[in-house]
Amino acid sequence: MDKPIGVIDSGVGGLTVVHELMRQLPREKLIYLGDTLRCPYGPRTPEEIRGFTWEMVEFLLTKDIKMLVIACNTATAYTLSELQEQLTIPVVGVIQPGARAAIKSTINNHVGIIGTEGTVRSKAYSIALNMIKPNLNISALACPAFVPLVEQGMLSGNVAMKTVEESLFALRDFKAMDTLILGCTHYPLLKDVIQEVVGPQVTLISSSEETARETSTILEVNQLLNEGLAPCYHQFYTTGDVDMFTTLTKRIFNSSIDNLRSVSIEKAVI
Structure with missing residues (x-):
């Protein structure tokens, strides 16, 4: 067709x-x-x-x-x-596909989620993940500054790095996670910066x-x-x-x- x-x-x-x-x-x-x-x-x-x-x-x-x-x-x-x-x-x-990809990726069953305030507030990813694998350790964080950053075309450089570092500061409490879901389709455009901040030991998941x-x-x-x-x-x-x-x-x-x-x-x- x-x-x-x-x-x-x-x-x-x-x-x-x-x-x-x-x-x-x-x-x-x-x-x-x-x-x-x-x-x-x-x-x-x-x-x-x-x-x-x-x-x-x-x-x-x-x-x-x-x-x-x-x-x-x-x-x-x-x-x-x-x-x-x-x-x-x-x-x-995009949520169910992203959840499935994260479960395929994680080895230690500790998955992080970053997304907009609305997505995190809805708990849609946590629900989708737990429906497939109930015993996951899930950590979620809203990063409202990321979408405006992308929409303004600031995908790299000092401003992008500082914004991502400040936004993900709370993820330092989640060091045990080995997988991080980029729970907003804007976020893969900041993937290189996010990866540098969270470290190479964390696999970033885009649902695309x-x-x-x-x-x-x-x-x-x-x-x-x-x-x-x-x-x-x-x-x-x-x-x-x-x-x-x-x-x-x-x-x-x-x-x-x-x-x-x-x-x-x-x-x-x-």
Whole structure:
């Protein structure tokens, strides 16, 4: 089926998932929407998160997508179940794939989680981890400064290092952990800095690869894979500044992306 896969995120972080989807599913068309105007979602109330997420979903549904990937941990935590129940297309989030990857990785059963305030507050990762392996030692920490850092394009250098060091200071109490989940799709863009701060003994887990693998499986099971040979024409949308979005996409894809547009998806308040 040559219909596109829709991918949503609160900003640019979900492009790390898009990059992996492109690698694993080169025949699939992708339509990405990043709500950079209202990013970050982490400090938002559950009601705001649900409302913003549904606005993104409704926009992509007008594009006749065949599947939805929620490439945002916060949105996954608060909306995955209801989206799966109410939509007629398959919906996958990033938390379950990330949890599975962490369990495969850990040797000493001590897993750390860093994420937005909303994701950590939801305890979605802890629940997902314990459902698979009940006896894990789990340590969770909110890092609200990371998303603004990424959205501003500060992925390395002194400011990035200082921010990460200060944010992860509490992780010094978690020295026994051998695996750390990057519980926000923005965080892999800071992976090198985070790795330097926590040390080489800690394996960093990004859910991007596992999410793409799960997407592939769901498409195959539902007979939705695109078997055509025509070149894929991807579409990218942002609710915010196009220039900043373009700058960050160049760092992720090592090249410019085509067909990027700014859109408004906010519903009018009467």
